[in-house]
Amino acid sequence: MRAFVLTRYGGPQAAELRDMPPPEPGPGEVRIDVKAAGLxxxxFKTREGKLRVIDSYALPVVFGCELSGVVTSVGEGVTRFRPGDEVFARVAKHRLGAFAETACVGEELVAKKPASLDFVQAAAVPLAALTALQSLRDELAVAPxxxxxxxxxxxxxxxxxxxLAKHLGATxxxxxxxxxxxxxxxLGADVVVDYTTQDITTELxxxxxxxxxxxxxxxxxxxxxVRRGAKVVSIAGMPEPLTATQDLGRGPGLAMLFWLASAGVRFRAWRSGVTYRYLFMHPSGKDLEELAALIDAKKLEVVIDRVFPFSNIADAFDYLEKGRAKGKVVVSMG
Ligand code: NDP
Known part of the structure; x- marks a missing residue:
């Protein structure tokens, strides 16, 4: 199979397209003919080695976190899927493997693809939508x-x-x-502040x-x-004085702080009465089923910015790394 492989930690040259043998499904896994993968x-943080303290891989490794495709075979003990099923998944963090023509994923992480989406749209959903759902529903308990x-x-x-916040009844x-x-x-935002010209601390x-x-x-x-008693969840970086922990390469002390935060330890922010948590999304086939139902009910739209052929995945990385994507960037296996 053709796969996009991380050969070492570093810049764009650290990953390359290669031919390699396809994986075999282990017990509890489904083998998927990948049709599309989301970026x-x-x-690119994994490629740069920024997450090494929390997720380290034996290199070379096929990377990529989310995919859509068709089940071609199932491992021992799989009960929920059979060959021919159209599926999507956020793959296991310790295994990755979405940037390839074939991938094996634990069945508990997989869900049937929303019927109303094509494979490219479905591949754009898992990681980002699970993150949004788990943050808003589970952590912030957003309610009408x-x-x-x-x-x-x-x-x-x-x-x-x-x-999703609008769907849960929020302003x-x-x-x-x-x-x-x-x-x-x-998409439903009631108030939009232009961060390039306005100050959120006076506007909100x-x-x-x-x-x-x-x-x-x-x-x-x-x-x-936010008001006293509010909760703040972040997924992209720590607030001061924890900002230093963003550089996870700096040593075990800082890494431990990061671990504590990601494991759910709440830090009281310096503005008293506000609870802060850094959240890591977790792969979940069950949550994907919930998202698929919302999508098929037309309650959730998938916004795709750009689709690249798999052979041009390096260009897709280049585009995403500029940080200006509107919605999702996806590669199609064609
Ligand atoms: P994207 O690359 O899709 O975000 C790009 C968008 O960010 C652009 O539309 C850009 O808009 C906007 N943007 C850039 N800078 C600013 C700014 N200062 N203020 C407001 N908007 C800005 O990233 P994702 O949405 O996929 O991920 C966001 C972050 O969350 C990343 O750091 C990612 O690593 C992290 N993440 C963490 C997860 C976790 O489990 N902890 C899970 C998923 C993501 P414009 O062009 O208008 O500037």
């Missing part, structure tokens, strides 16, 4: 009437998060540049919850937009 910032601030609404996670504020304003408004006050998708200064400022 995510975690892919809540006012939720989602900095960074125009990207892969944001386009799902705005829609939603987000940030976008002029390039993303129309998109986030169409007393929000009940926030899901930060940007990190850095944006996350720091987000604490001033």
């Amino acid at each position: 995510n910032p975690v892919d 009437g809540m006012r939720v601030f989602i900095p960074g609404g125009a990207g892969g996670v944001g386009t799902f998060a705005i829609q 939603v504020a987000t940030t976008a540049s002029a390039r993303g304003r129309r998109l986030v408004e169409r 006050r007393e929000y009940d919850a926030a899901l930060d998708l940007v990190g850095g200064d944006t996350l720091t400022q987000t604490f001033s937009t």
Whole structure:
């Protein structure tokens, strides 16, 4: 099979397309003829070695986190799928393998592809939509009437998060540049702050919850937009004074802080009365089924920015790494 392989940690040259033998499904796994795979910032962060402390791989490794395709065979003990099923999945963190013509995935991570989506659209869903769902539903417990601030609404996670927060009954504020304003408004954002010209700390006050998708200064400022007793969840970086832990290569002490945060330890933010958590999404076939139902019910739209042929996956990386994608970037196996 053709696969995009991480050969060492580093820049774009550290990954290459190669021929290699296809994987065989182990017990509990399904083998999938991959039709499309989604790209995510975690892919280039993995390539750069930024996540080595939490996810290290024996190189070379086929990387890639999410896919859609058709089941071609099943391993021992698989009960939920059979050959011919059209599926999508966020693959296991310890195994990866979505950037390939064939992949094996544990059946508990797989769900039937939404009937209303083609394979390219379905491959864009798992990682970003699971992140949005798990943050808003499980961590922030978004409920009707809540006012939720989602900095960074125009990207892969944001386009799902705005829609899911609206679906859960919230009033939603987000940030976008002029390039993303129309998109986030169409997806349901009630308040849009242009982060390139406006100050969120004066535009937004007393929000009940926030899901930060940007990190850095944006996350720091987000604490001033929420009320006492609010929860802030972030997925893109730690607030000060934990910012240093973003560089996970710096040593075991900082890594441990990061681990504690990701394992659910809540840090009291310096603005008293606000609870903060860094969240890692987790792969889940069950949650994907919930998302598929919302998609087929036309409650959730999949926004695709650009599709590249698999043979041009390096260009897809280059595009995503510029950080300006509106919705998702996907490669199609053709
Ligand atoms: P994208 O690359 O899709 O985000 C690109 C978008 O971000 C663009 O539309 C851009 O809009 C917008 N943007 C860039 N800078 C800003 C800013 N300062 N303020 C507001 N918007 C901005 O990324 P994803 O949505 O896929 O991921 C977002 C982050 O979350 C990444 O850091 C990713 O690694 C992380 N993540 C973490 C997960 C976890 O489990 N912890 C899971 C998934 C993602 P414009 O062009 O208008 O600037």
